[in-house]
Amino acid sequence: MQKAAQQETRPAGRRRAPVVRRRGTSPEKTAQTRQTIADAALAEFLEKGFADATIESVAKRAGVAKGLIYRYFEAKEALFSAVVQQEIVHAHIDVDDSKKAAGESVEAFLRRTLVPSIRNIEKKSRADIASVVIAEGARFPALVEIYRRDVIDPLAQKIKRLALSAKKSGEIVDDHLIKNPHFLLAPIWAGIVINKFLDKSNPVDIGEMFERQLDMIFSGKGK
CATH class of the missing domain: 1.10.357 (Tetracycline Repressor; domain 2)
Structure with missing residues (x-):
């Protein structure tokens, strides 16, 4: 009863702010981003070798932020693994x-x-x-x-x-x-x-x- 009374005394027209839900990245978009990064890593490895390839250069080739690459690949070795999977295993x-x-x-x-x-x-x-x-x-x-x-x-x-x-x-x-x-x-x-x-x-x-x-x-x- 007390709860109901409180609801009744709420000023008219006052509504809760709507909850904004952000749409997550689609699986298709995620797969496309991974492939774009892997393609850039492949070009980087073949041009410079593994030692001289850098995450920064891969990001520049892929046209993405360096931080985005780390969301998909934790290290340069993981990038190489992705290249092997894409170009050979599959x-x-x-x-x-x-x-x-x-x-x-x-x-x-x-x-x-x-x-x-x-x-x-x-x-x-x-x-x-x-x-x-x-x-x-x-x-x-x-x-x-x-x-x-x-x-x-x-x-x-x-x-x-x-x-x-x-x-x-x-x-x-x-x-x-x-x-x-x-x-x-x-x-x-x-x-x-x-x-x-x-x-x-x-x-x-x-x-x-x-x-x-x-x-x-x-x-x-x-x-």
């Missing part, structure tokens, strides 16, 4: 054994899925990102850990499963690829080192090297 390289068509051999599956990507590795940014890891990984171990965790280990595990399937079907006769799936990936790394560091004036065809490795593995010539 690059639609699907060699999961569950994607192999019925009756398709492992060799044919790898030639269909992996070879086209390897042939374009230098046309995209993937070889350049790997070269940053090679050049600066000793100084910045976090780069190696990011690349190993997000790229190398998942790919090696998928190749190992494919190697087990190939051994079971008789496509390969030994356990070399099962025990060391990096055997298949070795020409990629060799090609990147040659083209980016050892002999830039006489680059090798990384895609061709990879296909010849496939030939040796599945023909038995590499034994």
Whole structure:
């Protein structure tokens, strides 16, 4: 009753101020901002390397405030991880054994899925990102850990499963690829080192090297 009386004696026309609710950032806007920053970070890393890249320069490239970057990425290593995810992990390289068509051999599956990507590795940014890891990984171990965790280990595990399937079907006769799936990936790394560091004036065809490795593995010539 007392509460009701107080309400009745409130001066007429006096109303509570409306509550202003700010609209949060949409998921689409958040994703677009992250991509813009990651694109700027990619350009910065490829131009200057990891050591000389700065958050300030990334912000300037992206056209955003430096503080905004820290809302999405806590450090420069997190930016590098985002670049790896965007440019390599999500690059639609699907060699999961569950994607192999019925009756398709492992060799044919790898030639269909992996070879086209390897042939374009230098046309995209993937070889350049790997070269940053090679050049600066000793100084910045976090780069190696990011690349190993997000790229190398998942790919090696998928190749190992494919190697087990190939051994079971008789496509390969030994356990070399099962025990060391990096055997298949070795020409990629060799090609990147040659083209980016050892002999830039006489680059090798990384895609061709990879296909010849496939030939040796599945023909038995590499034994």
